[in-house]
Amino acid sequence: MNRTDELIKEIQEVKKSYPKTKAALLPVLYLAQREFGWLRPEALEFVSEALDIPKATVKGVATFYAMYKHKLMGRHLIQLCTNVSCMIFGAERLVDFLKNKYGLEVGGTTADGRFSLVIMECIGACGTAPAMLVNDDFYENLTEKYIEEILEKYK
Numbered sequence: 257m258n259r260t261d262e263l264i265k266e267i268q269e270v271k272k273s274y275p276k277t278k279a280a281l282l283p284v285l286y287l288a289q290r291e292f293g294w295l296r297p298e299a300l301e302f303v304s305e306a307l308d309i310p311k312a313t314v315k316g317v318a319t320f321y322a323m324y325k326h327k328l329m330g331r332h333l334i335q336l337c338t339n340v341s342c343m344i345f346g347a348e349r350l351v352d353f354l355k356n357k358y359g360l361e362v363g364g365t366t367a368d369g370r371f372s373l374v375i376m377e378c379i380g381a382c383g384t385a386p387a388m389l390v391n392d393d394f395y396e397n398l399t400e401k402y403i404e405e406i407l408e409k410y411k
C-alpha cells in the first residue's frame with residue numbers, strides 16, 4: 257500500500273466518525289497537511305476529490321484557520337501568542353529573542369528549515385502568559401531561557 261492509498265484509507269476512517277462528509281473537512285485537511293507538508297494546491301484538490309466537496313469550499317475553509325500551513329514551513333512550527341496578557345508579560349521581548357538568537361522572523365523560517373514562527377491570537381493561557389505551541393505541544397510561563405530549553409527538544 258503506497259502513501260496515497262494509506263491516506264485515502266485514513267480519510268475513509270475519519271469520514272465514518274461524522275454524520276456528514278462535510279463535517280470531516282477539518283480533520284481531513286489536517287491529514288492532507290501532514291502528508292503534503294502544507295496545504296498546497298494539490299493537497300486542496302486531493303481533499304476536494306476525497307470528500308466530494310467543491311475546491312472553492314475546501315480552500316475557503318483551509319484559509320480561514322491559522323492552524324493550517326499555507327506555505328512551505330520548517331520542520332517545527334512555533335505559534336507564539338502576543339495578545340494582551342502575553343504582551344504584558346513580555347511576548348514582544350520573546351519575538352525579539354527568537355529573531356536575535358535563531359534568525360527567526362515572524363512569518364519566516366530559519367535558514368536550516370528547523371523552525372517557522374507565526375503569531376497567534378490568545379491561546380487560552382492568559383493566566384500563565386506568555387504562552388506558545390510548538391507543533392502540538394503547549395508551553396506557558398515562557399522566558400528566553402525556557403524557550404531555549406524547549407527548542408533544544410526539536411531537532
Ligand code: FES
Pocket residue numbers: 337338339340341342343377378379380381382385386387
Ligand atoms: S493572551 Fe496569550 S494566551 Fe491569552
